[in-house]
Amino acid sequence: MEASTSPILQAPVDIPVVYTDPWYMITVLGLYLYFVTKAGPQFMEPRKPFELKKLILAHNFLQVVSCIYVINEVLFITDNGIFYFWECRDIGRTPEHVRRYYSLAYFLFWLKLSELLETVIFVLRKKQNQVSKLHIFHHFSTVTLVYVLINLNTNGSAAYFCVLLNSIVHVIMYSYYFVAAVADKSFVQALTPVKKSITVIQMTQFALILAQVPCQLVLCGMPPYVLLYFTTVIIGMFYGFYDFYTSAYKVMQRRKSQTSLPDAKQ
Template sequence: MEAATSTSASVAMDMKHPWMVAEPWFMVTILGLYMYFVTSVGPLFMQFRKPYELKKLIIGHNVMQVLSCIYVLREVFYLSDNSIWMFWKCRDLGSSPEMVKRYFQLSYFLFWVKMSELLETVIFVLRKKQNQVSNLHIFHHFSTLTLIYMLIHYNQNGVAAYYVVFLNSVVHIIMYSYYLVTAVADKKVIRALTPIKKSITVIQMMQFCLILTQVGFQTVICGISKVVLVYFTFVITVMLYGFYDFYTRAYQSPPKGKGHASVE
């Protein structure tokens, strides 16, 4: 077990990564600009402007996200030999050049997918939907990008770490497909599909519960770096609480107004 862990860690450390993910500075710069725009300069820019429609951009973004998640699932199934759902198993990355190459190619791809998801908050700002730029929404996008960076550099559990990616991709296919339909459908269809929003939030909470379950198994059976364990568990716990809080306010409390934020 310890040998498997050290093999995965040493392979990751020996890799020469593209410059944009080799060091954290590019990610930190992008996240800094993101925070500055969505919380300060963006709302100020839109203060006396009419909201942009951006329908084509929204449709294109949703299509890209669905297709990206389908590709990610294909790669995860390949890397795990179609058994990624067995989350309790320790899965060393190994030393096969093909496996190592595809493992890191997928992690780089995920980095750019999570980077592209930052566009959603920008779209909210440009459409003057600042109420949807919640603390949970920003935390979600901020933290997921940092987790992918950790997947590239600090993963000691090999392919097992892609169980989280597997769950997230399934959830995102459902979620972005819903967003895509609502972006092109008429108001009658959108009203008919409204209950699906509640189901998506429930699915998201179930995802976080399954992730925390895997963390428990992986910690006991396989071992996880303490720093990674603490940060990862913190992020997932905050997300679970945030989505639960959103769920109770949006669907179980008496409605206080028309709109509520979509939180991913």
Template sequence: MVREVITNIVRFHDYLLRRTDARVRDYPLMQSPINMTLILLGYVFFVLYAGPRFMANRKPFRLNTAMVAYNFGMVAFNAYIVFEFLMAGWGTTFTWRCDLIDPSSTPQALRMVRVAWLFYFSKYIELLDTVFFVLRKKHSQITFLHVFHHSFMPWTWWWGITLTPAGGMGSFHAMVNATVHVIMYTYYGLSAAGPRFQKYLWWKKYITAIQLTQFVLVSIHISQYYFMEKCDYQVPIFIHLIWMYGMFFFVLFSHFWIQAYTKGNRLPVSHVEKPKQNGFTNGHAVSVPNGTYLENGNVCYTNGFAQNGKVKEV
């Protein structure tokens, strides 16, 4: 029984190696699903177990400079990915309807293969989001939604660009996602830059709205397939998976929106009760949307707090 299972796994692995698109076969992390699966399992193990244990008796690391460089680097990287997706088809030859997979080796097809891999690779860089949370002991940020999203995306994209790197209409959601990340990492970069930028970060709530909009756009675009008279998309299973992906994450992010904003867990400053000398009348710190909170009469920031009129890092 065990030997049969191992034999089937080996056969499936060999099949994947044969089926891998020759145009992407030599790119890093594309030779086998084993390497990328081990990386993602290691990520989950670190953020849920090893990292918190390592930081248990240590003070949070001050990583402001590294985070500013990382976040604005991701802004530039994702902007480049969006540009390449546009030049590889979405802004040039695609119809935005039934755009098929291009199996050729034309310059445009190879450009789409390359940017598809860049998008895939960016998902591994984004794992640093959670590593920063762990090292800064921001454990409340490490939610199921966060960890699942960061580990699920690169795993599924490996299969996508292994079989369909020049994915036609199946690559639309990647371009939209990279666009959203330009906005998102801009916010994170400004937030990490320090308290002097807090007044420019009133739009945190709208990041979630933008993320929800992306899932609506992706679902609407891919849903065209089901209403077209004829669309000979070569690997329709990816159409179904992208539609399910859009709907599934729309539900998860909607739940976050309800918990964070509709139920008042992140009320605007005007709705926050004024503190007394030793803190709030209810004795609790209350979150506000610009990345600050009030505690014991002090204004505390994601990267620092005001104490005796001076801003100090935490």
């Protein structure tokens, strides 16, 4: 049977309410914002920073393993065809595909909630400078995008293209974080170019995701409100990472130029 004429299997009718009722998500995100911007810093103000090394290592390791699982599931659900991101796709060709489509979506919901722990760790270690607007926006919005994936997606498994790219990036990123947490300072300094490359990879990811949007809109159709929200979030992330990259790069270049100048006292 041709792909274009295969039946579109519908979503199961018994999606748990935790994924359909937005108030669950809104409550968690509201508590997250309150803690990382107000309650957490106030709690830590008179206290010394926590070490939390074991928690950091466990968090980074679980993120890597989880993202590898996500990549494997996306490839199965799409029959290894997800890289043809311009193609229209239904949810699945068999009941097993449909079941794993939604099982993965539910897993992603909890995975993105678990990533909020990263900001909490920053606060408890009194690294509030790392709790930037970009950082909060990134973690906040990814949770909402998974909610959209579960409840408002009309583009079938093609919606997993951005999930695949993000998971690949996270395998690289959290592997770097894990190594940086256990390695000595000299080795971490040697990995500085890798950190810069990760930011470039992240921007490339968003560029590829934005390239998929017009293809899905023109060829497959997409509800305007979903398109507007999704595109706005991705553009916001791309701009944020680009701004971070250019700012950090300029600072590094300025420091290098200053250290290379001859000493005026000599």
